[in-house]
Amino acid sequence: MATPVTLIPGDGIGPSIAQATTRILAAAGAAIEWDTQVAGMAGVARYGDPIPDSTLDSIKRTKLALKGPLETPVGEGYRSINVALRKTFDLYANVRPAYSIIPGGRYRDLDIVLIRENTEGLYVGVEHYIRVGDDPRAAAESVAIITRTGSERIVRYAFEYAARHGRKKVTLVHKANILKFSQGLFLDTGRMVARDYAGSIALEERIVDAMAMNLVLHPERFDVIVTTNLFGDILSDQISGLVGGLGLAPGANIGVNGAIFEAVHGTAPDIAGKGIANPGALVLAACMLLEHIGDVERAKRIRGALEQTIRDGTTVTRDLGGQASTEEFTDAVIAKLGAG
Ligand code: NAD
Numbered sequence: 174m175a176t177p178v179t180l181i182p183g184d185g186i187g188p189s190i191a192q193a194t195t196r197i198l199a200a201a202g203a204a205i206e207w208d209t210q211v212a213g214m215a216g217v218a219r220y221g222d223p224i225p226d227s228t229l230d231s232i233k234r235t236k237l238a239l240k241g242p243l244e245t246p247v248g249e250g251y252r253s254i255n256v257a258l259r260k261t262f263d264l265y266a267n268v269r270p271a272y273s274i275i276p277g278g279r280y281r282d283l284d285i286v287l288i289r290e291n292t293e294g295l296y297v298g299v300e301h302y303i304r305v306g307d308d309p310r311a312a313a314e315s316v317a318i319i320t321r322t323g324s325e326r327i328v329r330y331a332f333e334y335a336a337r338h339g340r341k342k343v344t345l346v347h348k349a350n351i352l353k354f355s356q357g358l359f360l361d362t363g364r365m366v367a368r369d370y371a372g373s374i375a376l377e378e379r380i381v382d383a384m385a386m387n388l389v390l391h392p393e394r395f396d397v398i399v400t401t402n403l404f405g406d407i408l409s410d411q412i413s414g415l416v417g418g419l420g421l422a423p424g425a426n427i428g429v430n431g432a433i434f435e436a437v438h439g440t441a442p443d444i445a446g447k448g449i450a451n452p453g454a455l456v457l458a459a460c461m462l463l464e465h466i467g468d469v470e471r472a473k474r475i476r477g478a479l480e481q482t483i484r485d486g487t488t489v490t491r492d493l494g495g496q497a498s499t500e501e502f503t504d505a506v507i508a509k510l511g512a513g
Contacts, residue, residue, distance in 0.1 A: 174204070175204040175205055175206040176204060176205050176206065176237070176466055177205075177206045177208055177234070177235040177237070178205050178206070178207060178208070178235055178237045178238065178239060178462065179207075179208050179209075179210055179228070179231040179232045179234075179235045179237065179238040179239070180195065180207040180208065180209045180210070180238070180239050181209075181210055181211065181212045181213075181228065181238060181239070181240040181241060181243070182209065182211075182215075182241045183212070183213055183215070183240060183241025183242045183243050183440065184213040184214045184215055184241070184242065184243055184244040184440045184445075185242060185244060185439070185440025185441055185442050185445040186241075186242070186440060186441045186444060186445050186450035187213075187241030187242050187243070187440060188241070189448065189450055189452075189499050190241060190436065190450050190451075190452035190454075190455045190499065191239070191241045191455065193452035193455075193456070193499055193500070193502070193503040194239070194452055194455045194456050194458075194459050195207060196503055196507065197452075197456055197459075197475060197478075197479075197503060197506055197507060197510070198459055198463075198475070200507040200510055200511075201471050201474060201475050201478075201510050202471070203463060203468065203471055208231050208234075208235060210225075210227060210228040210231045210232075211225065211228060212224050212225070212228050212240070212243050212254060213242075213243030213244050213245070213246075213254065213440075214243075214244045214246060216228065217246050217251070222251070222252070223243070223245065223246055223251050223252070223254050224252060224254045224257045224258065229257070229258075229261055232258075232261075232262065232431050232433070233261075233430070233431070235431075236430065236431045236432065237431065237432055237433075237434075237462065237465070237466070238431065238432075238433045238434065239433075239434050239435070239455070239458060239459055239462055240433055240434065240435040241435070241436065241455060242435075242436060242438060242439045242440040242441070243440070244439075244440050244442075258426070258433060259291065259292065259426070259428075261430070261431075262426075262428035262429070262430045262431035262432075262433070263292070263428045263429040263430055264291055264292070264426040264427065264428035264431070264432075264433065265290065265291050265292045265323065265326060265327060265330075265427070265428060265429070266288055266289070266290070266291060266326075266327055266330045266425075266426070266427040266428075267288070267289040267290075267291045267405065267409070267424060267425070267426055267427075268286060268287075268288055268289075268334070268424065268425040268426075268427060268461070269286070269287045269288075269289070269409040269412065269413070269422065269423075269424050269437070270284075270285070270286045270287075270423065270457075270461070271283060271285050271286075271287070271412040271413050271415060271416045271422065272284040272285070272416060273416050273417075274416065274417070274421055274479075274480050274483055274484075275416070275417040275421070275483065275493070276483075276484050276486070278416060278417050279415070280392055280393070280415050280416065282393055283392050283393060283412075283415060283416055284396075285392065285395050285396065285397075285398065285412050285415075286334065286338075286340075286396075286397050286398070287397075287398045287399075287400070287405060287408055287409045287412055288327065288330060288331045288334060288397065288398065288399045288400075288405075289399075289400060289401075289402060289404075289405025289406065289408075289409055290323060290324070290327040290399075290400070290401050290402050290405060291402060291405075291426065292323060292402075293317075293318055293319055293320060293323045293401070293402060294317050294318065294319060294355075294401045294402030294403055295315055295316075295317040295402060295403045296402045296403065296406075297316070297317075297318045299315065299316040299318065300313065300314065300315045300316070301313070301314055302314075317352070317355050317403075318355070319355040319356070319358050319359050319401065320358075321358060321362050324358060324359045324362035324363065325362050325365075325366055327399060328343075328345065328362065328363040328366040328367070328399055329366050330399075330427065331343050331397055331398075331399035332366060332367065332369070332370045332374055334397060335370075335374045335396070335397045336370070336373070336374060340374070340396050340397050341374060341375060341396060342374065342375045342376075342377055342395075342396040342397065343367070343370075343374060343375070343376055343377070343396070343397045343398070343399055344377040344378075344379055344384070344395055344396070344397070344398045344399070345359075345360065345363045345367075345376060345377070345378050345379070345399050345400070346379050346380075346381050346384045346398060346399070346400035346404055346408065347359055347360045347363075347378065347379075347380065347381065347400070347401070347404075348380060348381050348382075348404070349380075350380060356401070359401055360378065363376070363378075363399070364376065381400070381404045381408075384398075384408065385407075385408070385411065388408065388411055388412065388415065389415075392412070392415050398412075409424075413437065419437050419438045419454070420438060420451055420453065420454065420492050420493070421451075421453045421454050421457065421483075422436070422437040422438070422454055422457075423435070423436060423437065423454050423455070423457035423458035423460070423461055424436075424437045424458065425458070425461045425462075425465070427465075432462075432465055434458040434459065434461050434462040434465070435455075435458050436454035436455040436457075436458055437454060438454055448498045448499050448500065449490055449491055449498055449499060450490065450499050451489075451490040451492050451493060451499070451502065452499055452502065452503060453479060453483070453493075456475065456479055456506070457476065457479070459475070460472040460473075460475050460476050463475070474510065475506075475510065477509075478506045478507075478509035478510040479506050479509075481509045482502065482505045482506045482509055485505075487505075488501055488502055488504075488505035489502060489505075490502050
């Protein structure tokens with residue numbers, strides 16, 4: 174039985190990397206029935222909405238989506254794509270793996286997965302200005318909201334992820350030494366959840382500033398990392414940088430009502446339409462999707478073919494130092510699949 178998955182090819186280079194990705198999955202024999210939908214500028218062009226109801230309805234039905242990069246239309250009157258997706262599907266966990274693929278990088282043998290709380294903290298949008306005298310914007314106040322329920326589900330997700338993927342340690346990153354209430358609640362709740370995994374998965378605690386330094390000095394010491402929204406936003410890009418940037422960075426947004434997998438990079442307007450985009454990040458996102466639905470062996474095989482193609486270095490796209498087109502790179506990955 175094929176698994177129905179919503180496919181949002183996206184804008185800019187999106188359609189070409191989405192086509193490359195679906196070709197690779199088909200060649201690997203993945204049983205997926207794609208339901209192609211639009212969002213971003215393609216959504217505005219067809220329905221006047223960057224996140225049309227028909228696209229949301231498709232994800233409500235499939236509960237799974239693979240999403241290419243989207244261009245957010247500038248100007249008022251359009252709803253935010255990310256807010257609509259996060260709210261509709263309660264996407265509370267942002268999962269960002271970073272592992273060494275590109276040969277000759279600064280760090281070898283990295284295999285880190287950062288799990289960021291996606292719905293709370295300083296990003297809840299509770300902000301206001303404070304008038305002092307005749308200055309209406311003399312001060313600004315932003316409120317960070319952390320709940321026990323939100324903390325528990327993200328830390329539990331991190332431990333469950335570790336258990337499912339045979340990982341041994343979860344590093345909880347916080348700033349409870351200063352923000353004793355909000356960060357303190359996150360840390361205390363995390364410690365409580367960790368007790369359920371004692372003996373199989375270790376809990377390590379790190380203060381965020383020390384963590385930033387440790388990630389540069391000894392990144393190989395980290396396994397699964399879990400943290401609150403703002404810290405996760407910053408540290409997830411940091412770990413992508415450790416393994417060579419956003420070009421090969423996939424991400425997943427996991428929710429109560431659905432899971433959305435994507436490439437972290439944008440629409441790359443400078444190279445859109447030239448047939449030279451690297452589909453690697455979206456292919457890795459599709460591998461995360463396959464793992465999510467239990468097709469672990471196929472994900473491993475596709476990832477292996479992609480890694481081998483990149484390490485060979487003869488048929489890679491320009492951003493990876495080669496001359497190959499998107500199509501030639503895709504063909505090379507498919508050829509390696511056959512050999513594997
Ligand atoms: P970008 O990631 O699109 O591009 C940055 C640089 O990386 C460019 O030089 C681009 O050519 C290169 N690049 C990115 N992906 C590549 C790939 N797969 N292969 C080869 N080269 C690649 O970032 P930007 O220029 O800041 O943003 C462009 C647009 O994308 C904006 O409209 C932004 O809002 C949008 N965006 C969308 C998402 C998303 O939907 N997930 C994320 C980031 C940016």
